[in-house]
Amino acid sequence: METTILQAVNINKYFLDPVRFRVLTDISFSIGRGSFVSITGKSGCGKSTLLYILSTMDTDYEGELLLNDEALRRKNDAELAIVRNQKIGFVFQFHYLIEEFNVLKNVMLPAMKLGKYTNELVEQKAMQHLKMLGIYDQALKNVSQLSGGQKQRVAIARALINDPLIIMGDEPTGNLDKKNSDVVFGIFKDICQENKQTIVVVTHDPDFAKRADRTIRMEDGKIIT
Amino acid sequence: MKTGLLLNIALALLMARLKQSIVAAAGVTFGIATFIALVSFMTGLNKMLDSLIINRTPHIRLYNAIAPSKTQPVNRATEYAGFKNFILSVKPKDEGKQIYNAGRIIKTIRADDRVIDVAPKISTTVFFTSGTIQLSGIIDGVDVDLEQKLFHLNDNIIAGSIADLGTVSNSIIIGKGLADKLIVKIGNVIQVTTPDGDRAMLKIVGLVQFGIAEVDDVQSFTSIQTAQKLQGKPANYITDIQVKLKNIALAPAVAKEYARLFDVSATDVQTANAQFETGTTVRNTIAYSVSVTLLIVAGFGIYNILNMLIYEKMDSIAILKATGFSGKDVKAIFIRLSMVLGVIGGIIGILLGYCLSLIISHIPFETSALPTIKTYPVDFGVSYYLIGIAFALTTTYLAGLFPARKAAKVDPVVIIRGK
Ligand SMILES: Nc1ncnc2c1ncn2[C@@H]1O[C@H](COP(=O)(O)OP(=O)(O)O)[C@@H](O)[C@H]1O
Ligand SMILES: [Mg+2]
Numbered sequence: 169m170e171t172t173i174l175q176a177v178n179i180n181k182y183f184l185d186p187v188r189f190r191v192l193t194d195i196s197f198s199i200g201r202g203s204f205v206s207i208t209g210k211s212g213c214g215k216s217t218l219l220y221i222l223s224t225m226d227t228d229y230e231g232e233l234l235l236n237d238e239a240l241r242r243k244n245d246a247e248l249a250i251v252r253n254q255k256i257g258f259v260f261q262f263h264y265l266i267e268e269f270n271v272l273k274n275v276m277l278p279a280m281k282l283g284k285y286t287n288e289l290v291e292q293k294a295m296q297h298l299k300m301l302g303i304y305d306q307a308l309k310n311v312s313q314l315s316g317g318q319k320q321r322v323a324i325a326r327a328l329i330n331d332p333l334i335i336m337g338d339e340p341t342g343n344l345d346k347k348n349s350d351v352v353f354g355i356f357k358d359i360c361q362e363n364k365q366t367i368v369v370v371t372h373d374p375d376f377a378k379r380a381d382r383t384i385r386m387e388d389g390k391i392i393t
Numbered sequence: 394m395k396t397g398l399l400l401n402i403a404l405a406l407l408m409a410r411l412k413q414s415i416v417a418a419a420g421v422t423f424g425i426a427t428f429i430a431l432v433s434f435m436t437g438l439n440k441m442l443d444s445l446i447i448n449r450t451p452h453i454r455l456y457n458a459i460a461p462s463k464t465q466p467v468n469r470a471t472e473y474a475g476f477k478n479f480i481l482s483v484k485p486k487d488e489g490k491q492i493y494n495a496g497r498i499i500k501t502i503r504a505d506d507r508v509i510d511v512a513p514k515i516s517t518t519v520f521f522t523s524g525t526i527q528l529s530g531i532i533d534g535v536d537v538d539l540e541q542k543l544f545h546l547n548d549n550i551i552a553g554s555i556a557d558l559g560t561v562s563n564s565i566i567i568g569k570g571l572a573d574k575l576i577v578k579i580g581n582v583i584q585v586t587t588p589d590g591d592r593a594m595l596k597i598v599g600l601v602q603f604g605i606a607e608v609d610d611v612q613s614f615t616s617i618q619t620a621q622k623l624q625g626k627p628a629n630y631i632t633d634i635q636v637k638l639k640n641i642a643l644a645p646a647v648a649k650e651y652a653r654l655f656d657v658s659a660t661d662v663q664t665a666n667a668q669f670e671t672g673t674t675v676r677n678t679i680a681y682s683v684s685v686t687l688l689i690v691a692g693f694g695i696y697n698i699l700n701m702l703i704y705e706k707m708d709s710i711a712i713l714k715a716t717g718f719s720g721k722d723v724k725a726i727f728i729r730l731s732m733v734l735g736v737i738g739g740i741i742g743i744l745l746g747y748c749l750s751l752i753i754s755h756i757p758f759e760t761s762a763l764p765t766i767k768t769y770p771v772d773f774g775v776s777y778y779l780i781g782i783a784f785a786l787t788t789t790y791l792a793g794l795f796p797a798r799k800a801a802k803v804d805p806v807v808i809i810r811g812k
Contacts, residue, residue: 220806225715246719253717260809266709268405278716280398326716338809 170200172237173333173366174222179231181217191217192389195231201333202364204357206377209386215370218386219338222368223258224248236333253282257327259337265311265322271298272307275325282330290329297325301355317348324355328365335359337369341376353379399722403730406709410702414734417698420691421738421789422745425781428684429746432777434753435680437770439673449544449603450662451512451635452644455651457492458658459485490516495631498655507638507647512539514633515620521567521613522584523575530571530611532585534620543637546601546614553579553599558616565619566599570610585623593623604760688784692792695734699727699796703803710800711808720801727800731793732786739785743778 179195182188191214199205207215220226221233224240227248233240235255243251252258265274275294279285285293298304301321306314314322320340327335335356341349353376360367360381369380377383385393407414461483467473492498495513502511515534520527537559540546547555551569558564565583567575577583582596595615602609615623621630636651638644644661652659703710710723718726754771 216810220810223715225809226806246721249714249717249719249722252715258715260715264708264712264715264809266405266712268402268409268709277402277713281717281722283398330717 170202172198173201173235174199174368175234176222177232177234179218179221179229179233181214181221181226181229190389192221192229195389195391197384197391199334199366199368201366202360204360204367204381205369205384206380206382207368207370207384207386208372208374208377211372213386214389215372215386216338219336219368219370223256223336224251253278254330255333257330257332257335259320259323259327259335259340261339261342265319265326267311269311270307271303271309271311271314271322274311274322275329278326279329294325294329297328298322301325317344317351320344320348320352321355324352328359331363332365334366334368337367337371339371339373340369341371341373349373349376396725399726400729400733402713403726403733406702406706406726407730407733410698410705413698413701417691417694418734418738418741420694421688421735421785422742424684424687424691424788425739425742425785426745426749427687428784429743429777429781430749430753431680431684432780433746433750433771433773434769435676436772436774436777437754439676440772441766441770443673445604446666447641447662450666451543452638452641452662453636453648453651453659454665455492455498455634455636455655455657455659456632457490459490460658461485490632491626492631492634492657494655495634496629498634498657499631501655502634502636502651507640507643509637509639510539510543511637512536512543512635513617513631514635515617515624515626515630516632517620517624518588519613519623520586521571521575522586523577523581526575528571528574528611530568530613532565532613532615532620532623534615534617534623536617540614543635549601549603550599551602553597555599555614557598558614558619561596561598563593563595563619564598565595565613565615566601567597567613568609568611569600569602570606571613572597572600574610587624589624591623591625593619595619685784688788691738691785692788695731695789695792696796698734699731699793700799702730703727703796703800707803707808710803711805714803714805715809723803724797724801727797728790728793731789731797735785735789735793738789739782742785743781746778746781747773 175198176195179192180190181192182190195218207218209215217226221229235251240248240251266277269277272291272294275297276287276290279290279293280287295304295307298307301324303318303321303325306318306322311319311322320343337356341352344352356367356369359365369376371377383393384391465478465480465483467478467480499511499513502508513536517532519530519532521530537555541555550566553566555566558566565585567577567583572578575583577597579597579599582594584592585595586592601612601614603612618628621628624630638647641662645663648659648661651657713723714720750771750773753769756769757767758769760766
C-alpha cells in the first residue's frame with residue numbers, strides 16, 4: 169500500500185467577480201507518493217484553479233488540504249512560502265524564468281533561499297540537474313537566449329533543485345511542439361520512477377494524459393473519474 | 394547569507410534599470426550635496442557674523458549708569474520712616490562714570506572660574522582737532538594685552554599695531570572713517586579735547602576699521618594710562634569693566650549676580666544683541682528647509698523608479714513567490730534596492746558636498762568689516778555630514794517602503810494566470 173502524499177478534502181472555491189460562481193465543487197482525492205497523476209478536462213473546467221490551490225499559492229478556498237499529513241489551511245503567508253520552497257516544485261506553461269539572472273542562477277535561486285547548503289554545493293547540484301536535462305552547456309547563458317523547450321527544461325531543473333516531495337505542472341507542454349513535449353514527459357516519468365517524487369500535471373493533451381499512471385478527469389469544477 | 398541573497402536579487406533588478414537607477418541615485422546625491430554645502434556655508438556665515446558682534450562685545454559689561462539714586466536721602470531719615478515721601482523732579486546725581494573699587498572688583502571677578510578674563514576700560518567722548526576741522530568722537534582707554542586677548546582687536550587694525558599703544562607714549566589708534574575725515578595718516582599728531590576742556594596732542598600709531606560707518610567715524614583707542622592722563626584722573630579711574638565668560642549662555646544670570654554683588658549696573662550680551670539670535674535662526678531655517686525639500690524631491694525620484702520596477706518585474710516577483718520567497722522577503726528585496734540607491738547616492742553626495750564646501754571656502758570674499766577674512770567662511774562640521782547621510786537613508790527607506798509593500802502583496806496566481 170503506497171502512502172498518501174497529497175490529500176484534498178471537500179475543496180470548494182468561488183469566484184465573486186463579476187458574479188458569484190462556484191468554480192470547484194467538493195473536490196476530494198488523494199495522491200500516493202511516487203505516482204504520476206494527470207488532471208485533464210475541457211478548457212475552463214477549473215484545472216488551473218485547482219492546481220493553484222494545491223500548490224498553496226491560492227489560499228482563498230473552503231475545505232482541507234493535507235501535504236504529507238500536514239494541514240495547510242491555517243498556515244500563514246510566510247509558512248506557506250516555506251512549504252512551497254521545500255516541498256513543492258512548480259512548472260508553468262510559460263516558462264517563467266527570471267530574466268535578470270542567467271540559467272544557472274535561476275536554477276539555484278530556490279536552493280539559495282532554502283539556505284541548507286553552501287552556494288558551491290548548490291551550484292554543483294544545479295549543474296547535475298542541468299546535465300540530466302541535457303542543457304548543461306547552456307548554464308551560463310542568459311535566459312532570453314534559450315529556445316522554448318530549453319526554457320521549460322530550465323524550469324524543471326529549478327523545480328527539482330530542493331528535492332521537493334511533489335512536482336506540479338500547469339500545462340508544462342502546452343507551449344511546446346510534439347518533440348519537446350515528449351522530451352518533457354520523458355523527464356517527468358524518469359523523475360517519478362527514479363527519485364520516487366510525485367508528479368501532478370494539468371494538461372488537456374489527451375496523449376500526455378493517457379501515459380500517466382492515473383488520470384483525474386474534471387468537468388465543470390467537479391471530478392468525474 | 395540570506396540577507397546577502399536578497400541584496401543580490403535587489404542588485405540584479407537594479408541592473409536591469411541601470412539608467413533610471415543612476416538618475417534616482419543622482420537625485421539623492423544632489424540633495425545631500427546641496428544640503429551639506431548650504432548648511433556649511435550658512436553656518437560659516439553665521440559664525441562670522443556672530444563673531445563680528447559677539448566676539449567684539451563683552452559678555453558682561455559693568456558700568457555706572459547715570460541715574461537718580463534709588464534711595465533718596467529723605468527715605469533714609471529715621472524720623473520720616475513711617476511716612477510716604479513724595480519727591481518731584483528727581484534729577485540724576487553726577488557721581489561721575491567711575492566705578493569705585495574697580496581694582497578690587499576686577500580681582501574678584503578674575504578669581505571666578507566661570508570667567509575667561511576681565512578687561513578694564515575708560516570710555517569718554519572727546520573732540521578731535523586737526524588743522525581747522527573739529528569732530529566729536531569717542532576714546533576708549535584699554536589695557537592693550539587684555540583687549541587683544543578678549544576681543545582680538547588686532548583683527549580690525551588695518552594699519553599699525555595695537556602693541557604700539559603700549560610702547561609709544563601719548564599714542565592713539567583712530568577709526569578709518571575718522572582718519573579720512575580729518576585727513577590724517579599714521580605718524581600724524583592730532584589734538585584731543587575732553588568735555589572738561591583738557592587738551593592733549595596724541596600721535597596716530599594705527600588705523601582701525603570695523604566696517605560699520607557709525608563706529609569707524611567716531612571710534613578711537615588709546616592706552617588706559619594715556620586716557621587717565623588725558624582726563625586728569627588718577628590711576629584707579631575705570632569706567633567700564635568688561636567680562637568674558639567661558640559659557641556665554643550664563644551671561645544674563647552672572648550679570649545680575651555681579652550687579653547685586655558690586656552694586657553697579659550690568660548688561661549681558663544677549664540683552665544687548667537680541668537681534669543676532671533671530672538672524673541666525675532665520676538663516677538656519679532657510680538652509681534646512683531648502684535641503685529638506687531637495688531630499689524629498691530625491692525621495693520621489695526613488696519612489697517613482699521603484700514603482701516602475703515593480704510593474705515591470707511583476708513576473709519576477711510572482712516567480713520568486715511561487716518558488717518560496719515570502720511577501721516579507723519580497724518587501725526586503727525592494728527596500729534593499731531603495732537603500733542601495735540611498736547609500737550610493739548619499740556617499741557620493743557627501744563627497745560632492747565636501748568638494749562644494751571646499752570650493753566655496755576658496756572663493757575670494759573681501760569685506761571691510763573683517764580685514765583678516767579673504768575668502769567665504771565655511772564651517773566644516775562633521776555633524777552636517779552625519780545629518781546628511783541619516784536623512785538620505787531615512788528618505789530612501791520611506792520612499793522604498795510603500796512600493797515594497799505593494800510588491801509584497803503581489804498575488805502570484807493573478808500574474809501566472811494572466812498570461
Ligand atoms: N480571477 C478570476 N475571476 C473570475 N473567474 C475566473 C478567474 N480565474 C478563472 N476564472 C474562471 O474560472 C473558470 C476556471 O478557470 P481555469 O481554472 O483557468 O480553467 P482551466 O485551467 O481548466 O482552463 C473559468 O470559467 C474562468 O473563466
Ligand atoms: Mg488553465
